[in-house]
Amino acid sequence: MLHHLKCPKPLYYLAANKFMLIATTMTLAVVILLLQIAQQIAHVDELLSQLCVLRPIHLLFSAILLTATVTICLMRRPRTVYLVDYTCFQPSSSLRTPKARFLEHAHLSPFLRESTISFIGRVLERSGMGEETCLPPAFNYVDSYCCLDEARTEAELVVFSMIDDLLAKTCISLDAINVLITNCSGFCPVPSIADRIVNRYKLRGDIPIINLSGMGCSAGVTAVGLARNILQVIPWGSHVLVVSTEILSPNYYVGNKRSMQLVNILFRMGGTAKLLSTCRSKARFRLAHVVRTTIAADDSAYKCVYQEEDDEGNKGVTLSKDLVAIAGDALKAHITAIGPLVLPASELLKFLLFSVARTALRVGRRPYIPDFRMAFEHFCIHVGGPAVINSVQHGLNLSDEQVEPSRMTLHRFGNQSSASVWYEFAYIEAKGRMRKGDRLWMLGFGAGYKCNTAVWVCIQPSLDAQGPWSSCIHRYPVDVSTDG
Numbered sequence: 295m296l297h298h299l300k301c302p303k304p305l306y307y308l309a310a311n312k313f314m315l316i317a318t319t320m321t322l323a324v325v326i327l328l329l330q331i332a333q334q335i336a337h338v339d340e341l342l343s344q345l346c347v348l349r350p351i352h353l354l355f356s357a358i359l360l361t362a363t364v365t366i367c368l369m370r371r372p373r374t375v376y377l378v379d380y381t382c383f384q385p386s387s388s389l390r391t392p393k394a395r396f397l398e399h400a401h402l403s404p405f406l407r408e409s410t411i412s413f414i415g416r417v418l419e420r421s422g423m424g425e426e427t428c429l430p431p432a433f434n435y436v437d438s439y440c441c442l443d444e445a446r447t448e449a450e451l452v453v454f455s456m457i458d459d460l461l462a463k464t465c466i467s468l469d470a471i472n473v474l475i476t477n478c479s480g481f482c483p484v485p486s487i488a489d490r491i492v493n494r495y496k497l498r499g500d501i502p503i504i505n506l507s508g509m510g511c512s513a514g515v516t517a518v519g520l521a522r523n524i525l526q527v528i529p530w531g532s533h534v535l536v537v538s539t540e541i542l543s544p545n546y547y548v549g550n551k552r553s554m555q556l557v558n559i560l561f562r563m564g565g566t567a568k569l570l571s572t573c574r575s576k577a578r579f580r581l582a583h584v585v586r587t588t589i590a591a592d593d594s595a596y597k598c599v600y601q602e603e604d605d606e607g608n609k610g611v612t613l614s615k616d617l618v619a620i621a622g623d624a625l626k627a628h629i630t631a632i633g634p635l636v637l638p639a640s641e642l643l644k645f646l647l648f649s650v651a652r653t654a655l656r657v658g659r660r661p662y663i664p665d666f667r668m669a670f671e672h673f674c675i676h677v678g679g680p681a682v683i684n685s686v687q688h689g690l691n692l693s694d695e696q697v698e699p700s701r702m703t704l705h706r707f708g709n710q711s712s713a714s715v716w717y718e719f720a721y722i723e724a725k726g727r728m729r730k731g732d733r734l735w736m737l738g739f740g741a742g743y744k745c746n747t748a749v750w751v752c753i754q755p756s757l758d759a760q761g762p763w764s765s766c767i768h769r770y771p772v773d774v775s776t777d778g
């Protein structure tokens with residue numbers, strides 16, 4: 295993905311600036327310190343005699359000034375945001391859709407041509423998905439008509455069950471939830487999903503609610519970033535409930551355009567609920583960074599995941615064949631922003647030296663790709679499809695073990711849009727791989743086109759963290775190299 299990366303110049307400048315800043319600050323600090331020591335030695339007697347003439351009122355003013363300065367500095371410092379806990383929707387086995395059933399349904403469809411059905415079969419085999427991924431009941435209807443009630447039922451099933459689990463897990467009272475944020479890209483009923491949550495749980499009347507739609511698969515990270523920003527300005531210790539899902543029933547595509555059928559093939563049910571707070575007492579993770587990059591200004595990037603109607607008027611979402619390359623461009627722009635925040639100085643220095651040498655020697659060698667394995671112990675890469683995962687793996691030089699959570703989530707659950715990265719998070723925890731102090735990179739890609747990051751640092755690993763993997767973690771990892 296990043297091999298066509300020519301020269302991420304901004305990263306070079308940022309690395310150079312960072313070093314210049316560190317070097318200048320350190321030099322200045324040393325010079326000031328030396329000057330002060332020299333002055334003190336020379337004037338120590340003078341200083342002592344001046345201190346003797348200081349009146350108590352001077353000392354009082356100095357103390358007030360110092361306290362005020364420290365208080366202002368502390369107040370202006372951004373508050374740290376924590377993840378109290380999270381839950382993932384665990385679909386019932388009755389919703390399981392083996393590939394044979396999916397294909398049989400395609401055969402029964404009065405709308406699909408033979409060539410479309412054989413395309414579905416080919417892609418299913420190469421999709422990296424197993425036999426246990428789940429779809430809503432509407433996907434089994436032969437006429438594939440989905441009414442609003444059906445879509446609402448799916449939304450309520452997913453959203454209520456994961457919120458119930460989160461309330462039980464965190465023991466938080468409903469009155470302690472101060473803000474609610476939901477994100478669901480393709481199903482935007484009136485009233486919104488967020489309103490339905492307030493209605494179901496009878497949340498307090500002054501709760502601000504935000505409902506994000508049309509924001510694609512990276513919107514889960516967007517919602518976390520929004521929660522972080524809101525937590526900066528509401529009373530300390532408040533809680534924000536963030537709910538991320540994709541509701542599939544109303545978005546089933548019934549036509550024969552291949553790039554629109556791909557969404558039916560790859561996307562599966564899923565959702566997550568998270569509780570964020572500025573209070574650390576019960577938190578399990580600290581939110582270290584949220585960084586968002588959009589390349590929507592570029593026309594092909596804007597149109598590479600695009601909701602539209604085909605020639606016969608069937609609504610669906612087109613996935614462009616260029617999507618993987620465009621995701622690469624978004625990632626390239628993104629690492630320019632995230633690199634200087636997370637990479638150790640040694641890695642930035644290496645990058646700087648390679649870039650200088652490359653420019654000075656004018657060699658057309660591949661640029662140095664920073665080693666993000668030095669910044670993170672765990673990686674949760676959006677489960678876009680096998681081609682997306684492979685390409686991020688190669689682009690960032692990650693090992694098979696580092697992308698294992700992504701491949702296994704694709705195998706067990708399919709592409710669950712913005713919720714996918716949380717099933718990967720749960721996979722790492724269910725495998726018992728999370729340790730105190732570990733850093734996790736959550737990397738979302740989505741329509742727009744966007745690439746978003748959330749970085750989490752583990753405060754307290756869970757002792758019982760099976761989550762959505764409880765019934766199957768012992769069977770994972772599975773070998774997906776033979777699929778297709």
Ligand SMILES: CC(C)(COP(=O)(O)OP(=O)(O)OC[C@H]1O[C@@H](n2cnc3c(N)ncnc32)[C@H](O)[C@@H]1OP(=O)(O)O)[C@@H](O)C(=O)NCCC(=O)NCCSC(=O)CC(=O)O
Nearest residue numbers: 420421511552553613614615617678679680681739740741
């Ligand atoms: C679809 C695949 C699983 C197929 O895997 P393969 O290893 O077989 O690859 P392949 O390229 O040979 O593709 C097999 C067949 O699918 C066709 N094909 C592939 N991509 C296509 C597309 N976008 N539109 C139409 N056809 C497509 C090929 O032409 C080929 O057809 P033939 O067999 O006739 O030659 C993979 O290409 C993949 O993971 N693609 C990325 C899927 C994607 O876009 N995910 C993002 C979802 S959106 C999302 O999650 C959020 C976001 O990122 O925005």
